Amino acid sequence: MTAEAAPATEIRVDPKIFGYTDRFAARPGESISFHVSCEGPSAYQASLVRLRHGFTGEAGPGFLETPVASEFDGQKQGTQYTCQPGSYVEVADPSSLLTDPNGLVIKTKVYPTLPLSSRSGNYGAYHVTQNSFGGGSDRQVILGNWDEESSSGYALVLDAGRPTFLWSEQGTVKSLALENPLEGHHWYSLRVEVDTAAGQIHLTQAPLSNIMNRYTDHALPLESQDKVADAAPAASAPEAPFRIGAGARRDGERWLAANGFNGKIGDVSLQRGTPTRTETLADWHFGRSHRDDGLLLWDVIDESPNQLHGTCHNSPTRAVAGHSFTGLVDDFRLVPDEYDAIHFHDDDITDAGWPTAFTLDVPSDLPSGVYAAKLTAEGAEQYLPFFVRAGEKKNDVAVLFSTATYLAYANDRIAFEADGAEIIVSRTPILDREDLTLQDHPEFGRSCYEIHNDGSGVVFGSVRKPILTLQPKHRAWFQAEGVWGLPADLCIVHWLETENCNYDAITDEDLDREGYSLLSDYRVVITGSHPEYVTRNELTALEKFTSKGGRLMYLGGNGFYATVSFDPEQPHLMELRRSDGGTRPHQSPYGDKRHATSGELAGIWRNKGLPPQKLAGVGFAAQGFDRCSYYERLEDSHAPEAAFIFEGIGADERIGEFGIMGGGAAGAEVDCYQPGLGSPPGTLVLATSGPLSDAYLLAAEEVYESIPGIGATEQPGVRSDIVYCPLEGGGGFFSVGSIAYTASLSHNNYDNNVAKMTGNVLRRFRQAQPLEVTLNETETVQVVGS
Amino acid sequence: MKARTSLDSADQSTKWPNKLLPNGSELMRTSADRSSELMSIFEQRFSSRLRRDFTDEVAAAYDRSPLGPHDDKTARVVRALGNASINGKEVILNLGPNGPWGIGRITVGAPGNLVLLPSTFYTYENALRGVFALRRQNFLES
Numbered sequence: 001m002t003a004e005a006a007p008a009t010e011i012r013v014d015p016k017i018f019g020y021t022d023r024f025a026a027r028p029g030e031s032i033s034f035h036v037s038c039e040g041p042s043a044y045q046a047s048l049v050r051l052r053h054g055f056t057g058e059a060g061p062g063f064l065e066t067p068v069a070s071e072f073d074g075q076k077q078g079t080q081y082t083c084q085p086g087s088y089v090e091v092a093d094p095s096s097l098l099t100d101p102n103g104l105v106i107k108t109k110v111y112p113t114l115p116l117s118s119r120s121g122n123y124g125a126y127h128v129t130q131n132s133f134g135g136g137s138d139r140q141v142i143l144g145n146w147d148e149e150s151s152s153g154y155a156l157v158l159d160a161g162r163p164t165f166l167w168s169e170q171g172t173v174k175s176l177a178l179e180n181p182l183e184g185h186h187w188y189s190l191r192v193e194v195d196t197a198a199g200q201i202h203l204t205q206a207p208l209s210n211i212m213n214r215y216t217d218h219a220l221p222l223e224s225q226d227k228v229a230d231a232a233p234a235a236s237a238p239e240a241p242f243r244i245g246a247g248a249r250r251d252g253e254r255w256l257a258a259n260g261f262n263g264k265i266g267d268v269s270l271q272r273g274t275p276t277r278t279e280t281l282a283d284w285h286f287g288r289s290h291r292d293d294g295l296l297l298w299d300v301i302d303e304s305p306n307q308l309h310g311t312c313h314n315s316p317t318r319a320v321a322g323h324s325f326t327g328l329v330d331d332f333r334l335v336p337d338e339y340d341a342i343h344f345h346d347d348d349i350t351d352a353g354w355p356t357a358f359t360l361d362v363p364s365d366l367p368s369g370v371y372a373a374k375l376t377a378e379g380a381e382q383y384l385p386f387f388v389r390a391g392e393k394k395n396d397v398a399v400l401f402s403t404a405t406y407l408a409y410a411n412d413r414i415a416f417e418a419d420g421a422e423i424i425v426s427r428t429p430i431l432d433r434e435d436l437t438l439q440d441h442p443e444f445g446r447s448c449y450e451i452h453n454d455g456s457g458v459v460f461g462s463v464r465k466p467i468l469t470l471q472p473k474h475r476a477w478f479q480a481e482g483v484w485g486l487p488a489d490l491c492i493v494h495w496l497e498t499e500n501c502n503y504d505a506i507t508d509e510d511l512d513r514e515g516y517s518l519l520s521d522y523r524v525v526i527t528g529s530h531p532e533y534v535t536r537n538e539l540t541a542l543e544k545f546t547s548k549g550g551r552l553m554y555l556g557g558n559g560f561y562a563t564v565s566f567d568p569e570q571p572h573l574m575e576l577r578r579s580d581g582g583t584r585p586h587q588s589p590y591g592d593k594r595h596a597t598s599g600e601l602a603g604i605w606r607n608k609g610l611p612p613q614k615l616a617g618v619g620f621a622a623q624g625f626d627r628c629s630y631y632e633r634l635e636d637s638h639a640p641e642a643a644f645i646f647e648g649i650g651a652d653e654r655i656g657e658f659g660i661m662g663g664g665a666a667g668a669e670v671d672c673y674q675p676g677l678g679s680p681p682g683t684l685v686l687a688t689s690g691p692l693s694d695a696y697l698l699a700a701e702e703v704y705e706s707i708p709g710i711g712a713t714e715q716p717g718v719r720s721d722i723v724y725c726p727l728e729g730g731g732g733f734f735s736v737g738s739i740a741y742t743a744s745l746s747h748n749n750y751d752n753n754v755a756k757m758t759g760n761v762l763r764r765f766r767q768a769q770p771l772e773v774t775l776n777e778t779e780t781v782q783v784v785g786s
Numbered sequence: 787m788k789a790r791t792s793l794d795s796a797d798q799s800t801k802w803p804n805k806l807l808p809n810g811s812e813l814m815r816t817s818a819d820r821s822s823e824l825m826s827i828f829e830q831r832f833s834s835r836l837r838r839d840f841t842d843e844v845a846a847a848y849d850r851s852p853l854g855p856h857d858d859k860t861a862r863v864v865r866a867l868g869n870a871s872i873n874g875k876e877v878i879l880n881l882g883p884n885g886p887w888g889i890g891r892i893t894v895g896a897p898g899n900l901v902l903l904p905s906t907f908y909t910y911e912n913a914l915r916g917v918f919a920l921r922r923q924n925f926l927e928s
């Protein structure tokens with residue numbers, strides 16, 4: 001150890017290339033587009049590579065890629081583009097009905113969640129206390145067509161929390177502001193009347209009673225306020241679009257979000273008064289849907305005769321409780337009037353909106369697998385990974401890449417904001433250079449493990465923005481520089497290469513969309529190392545697959561755990577709300593727990609009748625990130641029907657006492673056999689983890705009341721089990737219940753008992769011969785409590 | 787040392803009716819004041835316990851095995867230090883694919899929101915020892 005002597009130094013900022021694809025996967029014949037921004041380089045080289053292995057350390061085969069000739073290979077011009085967060089609704093107004101402020105009557109309800117633009121407190125499971133995104137603006141635009149640069153148009157805003165109306169008068173910015181800022185987490189009614197005939201503007205605020213207000217009316221009596229100003233607004237025609245939830249600022253041809261609102265807005269209407277009558281210009285209902293299924297996607301309905309429908313940008317949170325929410329029904333499809341609200345965030349970002357730099361029409365002869373557009377320039381390198389799906393000719397093995405989980409963890413930066421980051425991993429986090437780059441680019445948005453600037457949880461993941469945690473060489477701060485997500489699943493990819501096993505790549509969104517028909521031709525489906533988030537369609541498809549003779553190799557941990565949904569119209573978008581049960585980094589407020597894109601209630605599948613044990617024999621038991629352990633064989637591993645699994649492995653041999661992640665195959669997040677939660681009666685429990693430390697704590701869903709002593713040395717349920725179960729119909733599953741498992745495959749150049757055992761299973765599972773079922777389930781069922 | 791910044795996530799802006807002190811001046815108590823008062827009591831007790839626990843033997847136990855397992859007293863001290871406020875906290879930065887490792891301090895506003903301290907370590911365990919030594923030094927000086 002060396003002593004601290006020299007002064008501290010700043011981190012050097014290198015030139016950067018960033019980018020993203022428009023989708024995760026494409027079939028031969030389909031096109032995938034690439035979107036690139038350069039910080040520094042005026043040009044870059046683009047080439048197509050096949051990704052074979054990610055982890056760069058000496059403990060594995062190193063980073064492996066193979067160049068593939070493609071139509072986009074070559075030098076490209078480097079241009080820097082802005083990635084601007086901030087969600088809003090934009091209203092197309094071709095007849096300029098909303099342009100002129102004269103005679104306008106604006107009515108809306110608002111529920112500010114960060115009225116003063118600075119947050120303090122202690123949020124979520126990790127105790128987030130710091131916002132490394134920096135300070136926000138004191139202005140938050142509720143609605144209007146205000147152009148921040150030219151100061152033209154009009155807008156209803158919060159300025160330092162105070163309701164304020166802005167307008168332009170003879171080239172001068174005018175404003176009318178109420179005296180007091182609004183309270184956070186309280187509903188208010190706001191009204192602006194531009195009485196042109198009287199030459200006055202009236203601005204009124206009235207607090208509203210609501211079950212979701214932070215305080216009761218009698219605990220915090222709030223008073224209405226109003227104010228009047230003389231005014232003669234200019235009837236100018238600003239270029240800026242009319243928006244709800246953010247203002248606009250021009251950036252070339254684009255109008256970016258500006259001064260985004262944090263909180264809910266609902267019940268918005270605009271009228272125009274003349275001396276003779278009042279005409280409704282627009283009357284938006286955020287709880288109504290055009291769709292037969294009632295889902296609230298990105299179209300916003302105007303119920304007025306003018307039909308000035310809007311479109312959401314950057315995925316504000318819909319299906320949230322509005323100002324008239326009674327708390328009696330929590331399904332937005334049943335009580336749309338109670339869900340007339342949208343929750344906007346000034347840091348929402350689900351589409352950077354960069355122009356297409358180049359495209360790839362996937363050739364018919366390009367084998368299915370993991371690829372990337374490799375972008376390089378002096379001092380800069382970036383990979384834009386994607387998956388090529390199978391064409392007409394399929395392999396017998398498919399790898400289901402855990403793209404939903406990749407999106408959930410995308411751009412995770414908890415280590416910089418949460419007091420408890422170190423506690424949850426039981427050691428000081430190890431950061432990667434990419435983590436620092438992320439800190440310099442807050443505009444790339446947060447993971448679904450984090451909170452927004454206003455303290456509410458992030459619930460959307462998207463492909464269409466730079467995701468630095470998706471870089472194939474990325475190391476996870478919470479796993480001792482180990483692999484996580486795509487880099488971890490590349491361990492499977494390279495192991496399959498050593499097994500001379502061609503595979504087809506499929507993604508979570510593919511399986512969600514296509515269901516069982518996508519799997520029906522495969523003999524074996526291999527999961528990623530951490531398929532934590534899945535949709536109902538995926539679970540249904542996988543269960544049907546194993547029941548119809550398919551063989552599932554679940555080579556991960558904490559799998560099939562919690563609910564996500566893919567937007568049926570924009571599958572690059574994934575929704576992940578958090579319920580109030582199970583292990584979770586934060587949770588959605590009551591009334592906001594149902595996914596807008598599917599209607600699914602948020603939460604863990606175990607609490608919705610579909611525990612992972614039913615599908616894979618094991619389910620989430622514990623997590624810990626200090627060290628990993630090995631497996632020791634159990635009695636079932638010596639059963640004749642399991643003999644093929646242990647060919648070449650000694651009877652008392654410890655399995656996986658090595659690996660890239662924590663030095664063992666059993667660890668990080670682990671699953672165990674639980675017949676009480678549906679591990680099938682015919683499941684053979686082949687092996688269980690060696691001793692884990694007390695850094696491994698019993699999963700929250702197993703802790704009904706807080707108790708001491710929930711670490712591995714005191715709780716029998718804190719363990720990882722390897723199970724095998726042949727099912728009626730010839731199918732079955734082999735599950736390892738550990739995220740660290742696949743990071744042990746490459747040890748000693750794949751000459752080890754983890755690779756041997758996994759290879760034995762793969763080879764047997766690829767054979768047509770049905771798996772042998774020896775247990776009569778109806779006679780042997782003896783379920784014990786978990 | 788400061789373990790946390792507040793007790794809950796309530797906005798700190800809520801104003802309650804003013805009360806008069808005996809001398810006639812106004813006392814503006816807020817929810818933030820109350821949370822802060824409660825936290826300071828906790829921190830006093832927490833810090834007092836930590837000072838009792840943070841012995842040379844504990845420091846030696848950590849140095850022997852930074853990743854544990856630790857006895858209860860050492861584990862409590864390690865958690866206390868690790869649970870400190872994130873601002874200014876030490877983290878480890880990998881400087882290469884197989885090490886070495888450096889120590890950085892989280893500093894919002896610096897490039898990467900991190901300031902790199904000068905030491906370089908050739909094992910991860912030594913980097914952990916380096917972090918612990920810095921925290922102990924800060925603790926003893928606080």
